[in-house]
Amino acid sequence: MFKHLKNDLPASIVVFFVALPLCLGIALASGAPLFSGLIAGIVGGIVVGALSGSQIGVSGPAAGLAAIVLVAIDDLGFQIFLSAVVIGGVIQLIFGIARLGIIGYYFPSSVIRGMLTGIGIIIILKQIPHFFGDDDDPEGDFAFFQIDGENTFSEIINAIGDPSLGPTLIGFTALGILILWSNVLIKKGKFFELVQGxxxxxxxGIVYYVMTKGTEYGIAAEHLVSLSEDRETDTLLTQFTTPDWSQAFTTPVLITAFTIALVASLETLLCVEATDKLDPEKRVTPTNRELLAQGAGNIISGFIGGLPITQVIVRSSANIQSGGKTKVSAIVHGFLLIISVATIPFLLQMIPLSVLAAVLFIVGYKLAKPSTFKAMYKGGWKQFVPFIVTVLGIVFTDLLKGLAMGLAVGIVIVLYKSYKNSHFLHMENEDPTDGKIKMTLAEEVTFFNKGAILKELDALPENSFLELDVRKTRYLDPDIIEILDDFNAKARNRNITIQLVSERGTVENPDSFIDFFRLRPLEK
Incomplete structure (x- = not known):
């Protein structure tokens, strides 16, 4: 576990700097105290990191839950909401014990890739205002259409049109350092691998803030990381909050708890699938154990005043891209969060938000590379359409709606493929009136295939000979047997001879297809 410290420690520092603004931003977007986001990040790193079977996944508060949390806190109040988080964690434990971790595997890879790309685009778009010193909206506000009437693109235009000089200068400087470090310097020696860009x-960024303070090139307080409303606070460890259990088992709390458990579990499983795809060593995370770890994390987070936790692709991808090899990087990043919050909040509050935006630009770009679009397009429309629908859905609505849209399109494509692949029809001779027509049914034929098969049967000419081959078929839906039986009656009127070929025998002009398959079922 500790043999990759030279990789894990630098990666944990990167994840720490990525996680810090996201923890704060998601708390703001959720209408929760800022410290609750940090608690979730700490618990997600230390507790979930230790219990999880994932070597490179990193957990913390998730943007995909922000809308759910915002409504719940507004309806229940924060402390009652915390009781729902704890109960939600218990429900996740039940999910894990019931071995429901396979749910995420039923999502097509095109949808998973779309999720990664969509999140990458959102990260880039949402950080542009912070990069130019326009910090009116909190980080983590991932909604495209916002309450104030603005949208993502209008916020970007406003920020670029009226940039703040200090944040913009240090933002471009930081971006230049990151690009130079990752493309040039990292190849020059071990030092540049150990000390990350x-x-x-x-x-x-901190040095720039100190050196330019009070000048026209300086950075105002609102453009810096803010750990609390009181920037002079020496420690934040007095801000823990406990749940209010007075309404713990009322219907609204239980509904909220189940919603959190279900959505958090699904988001975690999808992120696990996506993270495993990004893992250079292609390790497979045990999903049931992951649900148990997430459940334990949410119980602890809720008990001490934290937001709900999921595995998060932004932190996980930053960990992978920074060379993280084992879960040590996730655990250490959690300790870095708590140590920094407890000891040096004044120093953390000197970090310009535009510098953190530059860091997230790189993370977002690596998730949404143009080469990904090119590869999915080359994969054909059955890959590209669910991919692009997922991307657009996530960017213009939210994570869960985008995933639902991509999955819906994927299901439609599966049904279409099933419709097209139900049977194979060919003529033995060029003239169908003189020759034999052979129809071979697929291995599994369901009611989705009714239309395609019925269309072919109705198109058969009079006086023809149809050989219906079901030797490879292992499942024939009762609806299909019914339309075959109906066609059998029509065939007599049109002088069509039907020869049914199966592993259990060959019958010419069977009296009843229903009786044939009832007496001689296909499934062994």
């Missing part, structure tokens, strides 16, 4: 960018 994001850390250098953050240090340069």
């Amino acid at each position: 994001p850390l250098v960018a953050v240090v340069v």
Whole structure:
């Protein structure tokens, strides 16, 4: 576990700097105290990181739950909401014990890739205002259409049209450092592998803030990381909150708890699937164990005032891209969060948000590379359409709706493929009136195939000979047997001879298809 410390420690620092603004931003977007986002990040790193079977996944508060949390806190109040988080964690434990971790495997790879790409685009778009010093909206506000009437693109235009000089200068400087570090310097020696570019960018950002304070090139307080409303606070460890259990088992709380458990579990399983795809070593995370770990994390997070936790693709991908090899990087990043919050909040609050935006630009770009679009397009429309629908759905609505849209399109394509692949029809001779027509049914034929098969049967000419081959068929839906039986009656009127060929025998002009398959079922 500790033999990859030279990889895991630098990666944990990168994940720490990525996680810090996201923890705060998601708390703001959720209408929760800022410290609750940090608690979720700490618990997600230390507790879930230790219990999880994933070596490179990182957990914390998730943007996909922000809308659900916002409504729940508004309806229940924060402390009652915390009781729902704890109960939701218990439900996740039940999911894990019931071995429901396979749910995520039923999502097509095109939808998973679309999720990664969509999140990458959102990260880039949402960080542009912060990059130019326009910090009116909190980080983590992933909605395209916003309450104030603005949208993502209008916010970007406003930010670029009226940039703040100090944040913009240090933002471009940090972005230059990151690009230079990852493309040039990292190949020059071990030092540049150990000391990661994001850390250098953050240090340069703090130095810039101190050196330019009070000048026209300086950075105002609103453009810096804010850990609490009181920027002079020496420690934040007095801000823990406990749940209010007075309404714990009322219908609204239980509904909220189940919703959190279900959505958090699904988001975690999808992120596990996506993270495993990104893992250079192609390790497979035990999903049932992951649900148990997430459930334990949510119980603890809710008990001490934290937001719900899921495995998060942004942190996980940052971990992978930074060279993380084992779960040590996730655990250490959690300790870095709690240590920094407890000891040096004043220093953390000197980090310009535009520097963190530059770090997230790189993360977002690696998730949404143009080469991904090209590869999916080359894969054919059955891959590209669910992919692009998922991307657009996530960007213009939210994570869960985008996934639902992509999955719906994927299901339609599966049904279409099933419709097209139900049977194979060919003529023995060029003239169908003189020759034999052979129809071979697929291995599994369901009611989705009714239309395609019925269309072919009705198109058969009079006085023809049809050989219906079901030797490879292992499942024949009762609806299909019924339409075959109906066609059998029509065939007599049109002088069509039907020869039914199966592993259990060959019958010419059977009296009843229903009786034939009842007496001689296909399934052994």
